[in-house]
Amino acid sequence: MRDPYLQVSGLTKSYGSVQALGGVSLDVEKGEFVTFLGPSGSGKTTTLMIIAGFENATSGSVRVGGRSLSNIPPHARNIGIVFQNYALFPHKTALQNIMFPLDMRGVPAAEAERKARAMLDLVGLSGYGDRWPKDMSGGQQQRIALARALVFEPSLLLLDEPLGALDKNLREQMQIEIKRIQKSLGVTTIFVTHDQSEAMTMSDRIAVFEKGRIDQIGTPQEVYRTPSTPFVARFIGDSNLLPGTVLDPDQGLVRTEHLGLMRLPSRLAAAAGAPVTLMLRPESIHLAGLAAGVSEDAPNRADISVHTVVPYGDSTLLIGRAGGADLRIRLRGPEADGIGSGAALSVLWPASAIHAIPAV
Amino acid sequence: MKLLPKLLGVLVAAFIAAPLFIVVPMSFSTAPSLEFPPPGYWLGYYAAYFTDERWTQPTINSLIIAFGTMALTMLLVTPATFAVVRHRFFGRGLANLMLTMPMAMPHIVLAIGYYSYLGDLRLTQTHLGVIIAHTALSVPVAFLILSANLKGFDRNLERAAMSLGATPLRTFWHVTLPVLRPGFAISALFAFIQSFDETVVAIFISGRESETLPRKMFESIRMQADPVISVVSTLLFAAVALVILAPVVWKAVRKRPNRDCARGGTPAAKDAAPQDVNPCAPSRVQLEA
Ligand SMILES: Nc1ncnc2c1ncn2[C@@H]1O[C@H](COP(=O)(O)OP(=O)(O)O)[C@@H](O)[C@H]1O
Ligand SMILES: [Mg+2]
Numbered sequence: 001m002r003d004p005y006l007q008v009s010g011l012t013k014s015y016g017s018v019q020a021l022g023g024v025s026l027d028v029e030k031g032e033f034v035t036f037l038g039p040s041g042s043g044k045t046t047t048l049m050i051i052a053g054f055e056n057a058t059s060g061s062v063r064v065g066g067r068s069l070s071n072i073p074p075h076a077r078n079i080g081i082v083f084q085n086y087a088l089f090p091h092k093t094a095l096q097n098i099m100f101p102l103d104m105r106g107v108p109a110a111e112a113e114r115k116a117r118a119m120l121d122l123v124g125l126s127g128y129g130d131r132w133p134k135d136m137s138g139g140q141q142q143r144i145a146l147a148r149a150l151v152f153e154p155s156l157l158l159l160d161e162p163l164g165a166l167d168k169n170l171r172e173q174m175q176i177e178i179k180r181i182q183k184s185l186g187v188t189t190i191f192v193t194h195d196q197s198e199a200m201t202m203s204d205r206i207a208v209f210e211k212g213r214i215d216q217i218g219t220p221q222e223v224y225r226t227p228s229t230p231f232v233a234r235f236i237g238d239s240n241l242l243p244g245t246v247l248d249p250d251q252g253l254v255r256t257e258h259l260g261l262m263r264l265p266s267r268l269a270a271a272a273g274a275p276v277t278l279m280l281r282p283e284s285i286h287l288a289g290l291a292a293g294v295s296e297d298a299p300n301r302a303d304i305s306v307h308t309v310v311p312y313g314d315s316t317l318l319i320g321r322a323g324g325a326d327l328r329i330r331l332r333g334p335e336a337d338g339i340g341s342g343a344a345l346s347v348l349w350p351a352s353a354i355h356a357i358p359a360v
Numbered sequence: 361m362k363l364l365p366k367l368l369g370v371l372v373a374a375f376i377a378a379p380l381f382i383v384v385p386m387s388f389s390t391a392p393s394l395e396f397p398p399p400g401y402w403l404g405y406y407a408a409y410f411t412d413e414r415w416t417q418p419t420i421n422s423l424i425i426a427f428g429t430m431a432l433t434m435l436l437v438t439p440a441t442f443a444v445v446r447h448r449f450f451g452r453g454l455a456n457l458m459l460t461m462p463m464a465m466p467h468i469v470l471a472i473g474y475y476s477y478l479g480d481l482r483l484t485q486t487h488l489g490v491i492i493a494h495t496a497l498s499v500p501v502a503f504l505i506l507s508a509n510l511k512g513f514d515r516n517l518e519r520a521a522m523s524l525g526a527t528p529l530r531t532f533w534h535v536t537l538p539v540l541r542p543g544f545a546i547s548a549l550f551a552f553i554q555s556f557d558e559t560v561v562a563i564f565i566s567g568r569e570s571e572t573l574p575r576k577m578f579e580s581i582r583m584q585a586d587p588v589i590s591v592v593s594t595l596l597f598a599a600v601a602l603v604i605l606a607p608v609v610w611k612a613v614r615k616r617p618n619r620d621c622a623r624g625g626t627p628a629a630k631d632a633a634p635q636d637v638n639p640c641a642p643s644r645v646q647l648e649a
Contacts, residue, residue: 091539
């Protein structure tokens with residue numbers, strides 16, 4: 001089998017008694033856009049710093065193109081990095097910043113300038129070469145930082161929460177921009193964020209970090225539809241998590257603590273009596289009688305009394321009590337019209353909407 | 361309400377400037393000793409200062425010693441600051457203390473120490489001896505200024521430089537040093553001024569051979585109240601004012617084009633690069649803000 005382009009295996013890192021990483025492994029293919037998603041303090045930056053060579057792992061290895069990076073100093077790794085605070089050199093103009101990596105590589109000045117100007121074009125800042133960083137907006141500085149990290153054709157591009165300091169609109173614009181540039185250059189990219197929607201829209205694959213480990217790696221759809229831990233289910237999107245025990249694995253039957261019996265779309269790979277958590281996305285729950293094509297048979301249904309209604313414009317979130325627990329339901333468009341706090345509803349969902357997360 | 365603080369400000373300024381109103385006129389005075397108000401005005405004492413070897417030699421000595429002190433101080437303080445600020449090592453706290461300790465010591469105590477210690481080394485009455493003593497006095501302030509600057513330095517700038525292919529040495533040269541240049545400059549300036557201004561230690565150890573300007577001034581005011589002292593004072597004040605005002609003026613001059621830009625005027629020609637149609641023109645990207 002062919003080696004993956006970037007191979008991170010078994011990284012651990014301790015700061016004194018604090019374990020920042022507890023065994024991080026992942027493979028990234030050439031040209032892939034992988035996002036590290038996780039809450040603050042989950043080890044995303046530490047992993048990035050080890051890949052870049054600024055921190056030494058306590059154990060584990062990093063290989064790029066089959067070559068171990070362990071004895072290669074940061075400046076010889078040919079890895080482009082974009083930091084959240086841009087880290088533009090304040091004493092250099094935008095163009096000089098972009099030319100810096102080429103100067104360091106001994107590229108003749110004329111060629112370096114030509115390449116740097118081409119990068120300025122690519123990031124949409126053609127006329128801004130002579131600006132000082134302090135005279136540019138956050139979004140512009142971020143583009144210059146991106147151009148600087150790409151101009152020397154790095155074997156890997158690392159971005160550590162590059163959009164964290166930008167406001168929402170600019171952020172969305174930059175997400176599209178970064179994706180476009182990454183695609184046009186085909187550079188293998190690792191993008192760090194704690195924003196799940198950013199991860200969903202940009203990534204080929206998402207690695208979800210929790211407490212110094214990767215809980216799950218998969219396409220946005222995979223991590224959204226089939227989270228492998230309750231943490232992933234909670235962190236990505238909105239979810240109902242229903243604790244229960246396996247009743248009949250072959251029939252796919254589970255008894256939940258609050259909503260009684262549930263039928264899963266397929267058989268379960270767990271023994272009868274084993275604990276299991278069922279995930280049910282709020283948007284896959286429908287009002288009884290309105291759900292076309294959903295079997296009205298029990299067991300996959302519940303009667304709820306709504307206590308909270310949150311309108312989002314394009315959809316409405318209803319939170320109601322059912323069997324002693326809260327159930328979150330998201331109805332699209334006008335479906336929720338006329339439903340107020342205190343309403344009693346009968347809801348149901350298709351078996352295919354239920355995802356079983358094995359207990360760990 | 362607003363009048364009171366303003367009045368206070370004026371009073372403080374007047375109080376600080378008051379000696380100038382006496383010293384500066386006295387430097388142009390015709391009186392044979394320090395006397396105020398001056399009976400008449402001439403430039404004779406300026407001529408005396410610039411031609412009399414008893415004044416020029418101490419001035420040269422002071423300059424040599426101050427430059428030497430500045431160089432030696434920065435040579436010692438730079439690595440020490442990086443070590444203490446950036447690394448955790450055994451004895452770091454002690455190193456920190458030792459670097460700032462001389463500041464808390466009365467100069468007279470240090471002077472007596474240097475007198476006997478440098479005497480043993482046969483370094484009293486030499487430039488080198490004074491440079492060494494002054495360096496010890498300059499280190500704390502230079503260290504404090506530089507370490508404050510270094511603590512505020514964004515390490516990501518260095519990380520960025522290294523990721524972009526700069527070796528640690530080139531990173532220091534191309535990024536750390538230029539970004540910290542104001543800190544280095546102020547640190548060095550203070551080392552220089554500290555030495556140039558220092559009197560107590562100089563009186564003890566500089567002797568005839570390496571007599572410094574402050575020592576010469578002290579001696580001449582004790583002997584005869586030579587009006588050249590007011591000339592030296594005036595010149596020193598002018599030099600300091602120049603050093604302090606120069607960057608302010610420089611900045612004001614350099615900032616102007618940007619301000620024009622912000623106001624929507626045409627940018628100054630030197631700011632507009634040839635390929636740049638108009639850096640002030642709104643563009644797709646500028647609309648972001
Ligand atoms: N230099 C350091 N010294 C001590 N602890 C650190 C250091 N850097 C990171 N940590 C710890 O390691 C853990 C992971 O941090 P980090 O990788 O920065 O997380 P993230 O980037 O996901 O927010 C945190 O608990 C953090 O406190
Ligand atoms: Mg981080």
